[in-house]
Amino acid sequence: xxxxxxxxxxxxxxxxxxxxxxxxxxxxxxxxxxxxxxxxxxxxxxxxxxxxxxxxxxxxxxxxxxxxxxxxxxxxxxxxxxxxxxxxxxxxxxxxxxxxxxxxxxxxxxxxxxxxxxxxxxxxxxxxxxxxxxxxxxxxxxxxxxxxxxxxxxxxxxxxxxxxxxxxxxxxxxxxxxxxxxxxxxxxxxxxxxxxxxxxxxxxxxxxxxxxxxxxxxxxxxxxxxxxxxxxxxxxxxxxxxxxxxxxxxxxxxxxxxxxxxxxxxxxxxxxxxxxxxxxxxxxxxxxxxxxxxxxxxxxxxxxxxxxxxxxxxxxxxxxxxxxxxxxxxxxxxxxxxxxxxxxxxxxxxxxxxxxxxxxxxxxxxxxxxxxxxxxxxxxxxxxxxxxxxxxxxxxxxxxxxxxxxxxxxxxxxxxxxxxxxxxxxxxxxxxxxxxxxxxxxxxxxxxxxxxxxxxxxxxxxxxxxxxxxxxxxxxxxxxxxxxx
Numbered sequence: 001x002x003x004x005x006x007x008x009x010x011x012x013x014x015x016x017x018x019x020x021x022x023x024x025x026x027x028x029x030x031x032x033x034x035x036x037x038x039x040x041x042x043x044x045x046x047x048x049x050x051x052x053x054x055x056x057x058x059x060x061x062x063x064x065x066x067x068x069x070x071x072x073x074x075x076x077x078x079x080x081x082x083x084x085x086x087x088x089x090x091x092x093x094x095x096x097x098x099x100x101x102x103x104x105x106x107x108x109x110x111x112x113x114x115x116x117x118x119x120x121x122x123x124x125x126x127x128x129x130x131x132x133x134x135x136x137x138x139x140x141x142x143x144x145x146x147x148x149x150x151x152x153x154x155x156x157x158x159x160x161x162x163x164x165x166x167x168x169x170x171x172x173x174x175x176x177x178x179x180x181x182x183x184x185x186x187x188x189x190x191x192x193x194x195x196x197x198x199x200x201x202x203x204x205x206x207x208x209x210x211x212x213x214x215x216x217x218x219x220x221x222x223x224x225x226x227x228x229x230x231x232x233x234x235x236x237x238x239x240x241x242x243x244x245x246x247x248x249x250x251x252x253x254x255x256x257x258x259x260x261x262x263x264x265x266x267x268x269x270x271x272x273x274x275x276x277x278x279x280x281x282x283x284x285x286x287x288x289x290x291x292x293x294x295x296x297x298x299x300x301x302x303x304x305x306x307x308x309x310x311x312x313x314x315x316x317x318x319x320x321x322x323x324x325x326x327x328x329x330x331x332x333x334x335x336x337x338x339x340x341x342x343x344x345x346x347x348x349x350x351x352x353x354x355x356x357x358x359x360x361x362x363x364x365x366x367x368x369x370x371x372x373x374x375x376x377x378x379x380x381x382x383x384x385x386x387x388x389x390x391x392x393x394x395x396x397x398x399x400x401x402x403x404x405x406x407x408x409x410x411x412x413x414x415x416x417x418x419x420x421x422x423x424x425x426x427x428x429x430x431x432x433x434x435x436x437x438x439x440x441x442x443x444x445x446x447x448x449x450x451x452x453x454x455x456x457x458x459x460x461x462x463x464x465x466x467x468x469x470x471x472x473x474x475x476x477x478x479x480x481x482x483x484x485x
Contacts, residue, residue, distance in 0.1 A: 002027050002028055002029040002063075002065050003027045003028065003065060003066055003067060003088070004027070004028045004029070004065050004066065004067040004068070004069055004084060004088060005028070005029045005030070005031055005059075005063040005065040005067075005068055005069065006028060006029070006030045006031065006069040006071065007031050007033055007045065007059055007068060007069065007070050007071065008030060008031070008032055008033065008071045008077075009033045009050050009071060009072075009073070009074055010032050010033060010034050010074065028069075028084055029063070029065070031044065031045050031059075031062065031063065032044045032045070033045045033047060033050065033055070034046055034047075035047070035048075045058055045059065045062055048153070049153045049154060049156075051152075051154055051155070051156050051157040051158070052151075052152060052153045052154070052156040053145070053149065053150075053151050053152045053156035053159065053160070054151065054156070055156060056141060056145065056156055056157070056160055057145055059141070060138060060141055060142055060145070063138075064138075065138060066088075066137065066138050066139075067087075067088050067091065067135055067136075067137060067138065068135070068136045068137070068138060068141060069084065069087075069133060069134070069135055070133075070134045070135075070136060070157075071132055071133060072130065072131075072132055072133070072134060072157075073132055075132050075180045075181060076180065076181050077132055077133065077178055077179075077180050078106070078178060078179045078180075079177065079178045080176070080177050080178060080179075083101070083177035083178055086101075086173065086175070086177060087099045087101060087133075087135045087173065087177065088135070090171055090173055091135055091137055091171070094169055094171055095168060095169065096137070096140075096168060096169045096170065096171040097136065097137055097139075097140030097141075097144075097164035097165070097167070097168030097169065097170065098119075098130075098134060098135065098136055098137075098140070098161060098164055098165075098168070098169075098170045098171070099134075099135040099170075099171045099172075099173065100116065100119075100130040100131055100133065100134055100135070100170075100171075100172055100173070101116075101131065101133065101172070101173040101174075101175055101176070101177040101178070102114060102115045102116050102131070102173070102174060102175060102176045102177070103116075103131050103132060103133070103176055103177065103178050103179060103180060104176050104178070104179035104180075105179070105180065105181075106179040106180060106181050107181070111179055113176060114131070114176075114452065115174070115452075115456065116129055116130070116131055116172060116456070117129070117172070117456050117459055117460045117463070118172050118460070119165070119170040119171075119172055120463055120464065120467050121466075121467045121470055121471070122387070122463045122464060122465065122466025122467030122468070122469065122470055123165075123170075123463045123466070123467075124162075124211055124214070124387045124388050124463075124466055124470075125388060125389070125390065125459075125462075125463070126155070126158045126207045126210075126211070126388055128463075129459070132178070132180050133177075133178060134161075136160075136164070137168075140164045140167075140168050141160065141164075143163075143164075143167065144160045144163040144164050145160070147163050149163070149210075149213065150206070150209060150210075152206050152209075152210065153206065154202070154203040154206050154207070155203070155206035155207045155209070155210045158207055158210050158211075159210040159213075159214075162210060162211065162214040163214070163217075166214070166217060166218060204376055207388060208376060208381065208385045208388065211384070211385065211387065211388040212381060212384050212385070215384055215387070215470075215473075218470075218474070219474050219477055219478075220387075220470045220473040220474050220477065221384055221473075221477075222383055222384060222424075222425065222473060222476075222477075224379065224380045224381070226426065226427055226428040227426045227427055228349065229349055229350065229351045229399055229402060229427060229428075230401075231321065231345070231346070231399070233401055234321065234400070234401045236319070236320050236321040236400065237268075237270075237317070237318055237320065238267070238268040238269050238270050238318075238320040238321075239265075239267035239268055239269060239320050239321050239322065239342060240265070240267065240269040240320045240321065240322045240323075240324055240338055240341075240342050241269065241270050241271065241272055241313070241318065241319045241320035241322070241323050241324070241400075242260045242263075242269065242270075242271045242272070242323075242324045242325075242326050242338065243271075243272050243274065243310060243313040243314070243323050243324065243325060243326070244256055244257065244260070244271065244272070244273045244274070244326050244327070244328050245274045245276060245306050245309035245310060245313075245327075245328065246273060246274065246275055246276065246278065246282060246286075246328035247275075247276040247277065247278050247282070247328075248278050248279060248280040248282055249278070249280075249282055249328040249329055250278070250280045250281040250282045250285055252328060252329040252330075252440070253273075253282050253285060253286065253328045253329075254285050254286075254289070255331060256326055256327070256328050256329065256330060256331060257271065257273065257286070257289060257294065259326070259331040259332045260326060260332065260338075261289075261291055261293060261294070262335050263332065263335050263336075263337065263338040263339070264335040264336065264339065265338050265339045265342070266339065267342065268320075269293065269320060269338060270293045270294070270295060270318060270320065271293055271294050271295065272295045272297060272313040272316055272318060272319065273286055273294065273295070273296050273297070274297055274298075274299065274309040274310075274312055274313050275296060275297065275298050276298075276299070276304055276309055277298065277302060283298075295316070295318050297312070297313070297316065299312045303410075304410060305410050305411045305412035305415065306408075306411070306412040306413075306415055307408030307409045307410045307411050307412070307415030307418075308408070308410035310408045310415065311407050311408050311410070314398075314400060314403055314404060314407075314408075315404060319400055320400065321399070321400055321401075322341070322342055322345055322397055322398065322399060322400060323397065323398050323400050323403065324338060324341055324395060324396075324397040324398075325394065325395045325396045325397065325416070326395060326437075327394075327439075329440055329442070330357075330394075330437060330438055330439050330440055331364075331437070331438040331440075332395075332436065332437060332438070333357075333358065333435055333436050333437055333438055336436075337355075337395070337436040337437065340355075340432060340436055341353050341355065341395070341397045341432065341436070342397075344430040344431075344432055345397070345399065345430065347430070348428060348430035349428065350399075350427065350428040350429055350430035351398065351399045351402045351403075351423050351426075351427035351428065351429070352396065352397065352398050352399070352420065352423045352424075352427065352429045352430070353396070353397040353429070353430040353431070353432065354374070354377070354392050354393040354394070354395075354396055354397075354420070354429060354430070354431055354432070355393060355394060355395050355396075355397075355431075355432040355435075355436040355437055356371060356372060356373040356374065356393055356432060356433050356434060356435045356436065356437070357371070357372050357393070357394050357395070357435050357436070357437035357438065357439045358370065358371050358372075358435040358437070358438050358439065359371075359372060359439055359441060360438050360439065360440050360441070361440065361441060361442060362440055362441075362442035364438060364440070367441060371435050372393060372394075372439070373393070373433045373434075373435075374389075374391070374392060374393040374431075375433065376389065377392060377393070377429075377431055379428070379431075382424070382429065382431075383421075383424035383425070383429070386420065386421060386424060387421070387466050387469065387470065390417070390462060391417060392416075392417065392420050392429075393431075394437050394439060395436065395437045396416050396420065398419070398423070402423070402427065403419070403423075406419055406422050406423065407419075411461070413458050413461065414458065414461050414462045414465055417462060417465060418465045421465065421466070421469045422469070422472075425469070425472060425473060425476065
């Protein structure tokens, strides 16, 4: 009996081709996973869907190996000497259920390091990057399969790794144990919206169900019960304030400001531009705009990220009852945006409103994926599903009195996501599903093409935000349970 079996997907490969797995390890067998319509030859496992629950059930039925190595993508994988033994020994030594490792991207006879990030309690994204190789112990897989769950066609692996994380460690080895031919050529800014693609809707429904059941099992699920928001408290000079944090956006900030000043509303509003020590002429452009509704401020602190700039505006004496986001390189879609947002607050009695937006290039021409409506957010389960996804939409708007008790983290990525999770813990979030915002992607945009180092930094931070939020929700639920008894 082989101590380990490598399961390698061959979906879409030429019928009869051998799996491209290279290893010198002894007592390790290789099984090819093929689609039922492909020609299965040799040692093969024929399945309907690669990531279905049934695929993993078939794996443990076909192989009695102690360790299952699951190759997550069609790729030529070359393991380093003793790499498989290193992963198996780590699993044995730690009682891990899952082990994954860093790897090299192989391209033109060169090896480029591809480090991964640590798995933590808040690593609930269904697109968490484990690399190309997952070691799953047979014992952990059998236990996870024994737990009740839906017969997922697409979320089988996601559901099983969530379940395994509930009773066994998920270990990341910070060593480069294999190499793969690089297959992903899209920039980070193009990949980030994959999950809102309408053709992936069926997949997303399964993913939401899997994470919701996980949160119920661990005690972090929140029922659709919300605290009331009091819009009558506090004394505010205007009904709404648009906030634009800006640093060195000389080519776009004037258009952003003008899109605010052109708003047509039944209430008084103003605009606070927090100029974070621009040096490219942005400051002079702002000062040249003569409009009493425009409040141009430069914070005393020079260590502020976007979140810190937001806090400065939110606590400013000129801030209105509601504060509404606009990035310095984006625009409101027309003159009705601000009115629609404030109307939504009053209609839905919510502490936060999130809109929808149209993706465009610098010249405002629509670009894929088009309209981002985040329809995966539902009133019944949105605040639970929010722990699975990386963003909630734009523009974002807040009840100022409520926000002053929360505040933004002083960072420039994920600050809005952190606040949205905190707000949703107790309060309803209103949604506008029609586009009210133009989000421009261009060469100078801060998240159009992130380096791997930045992607890892940002993803780890968002996972940490989720970890903090999961702990907060656990505490909230324990307090409510204690109160009932």
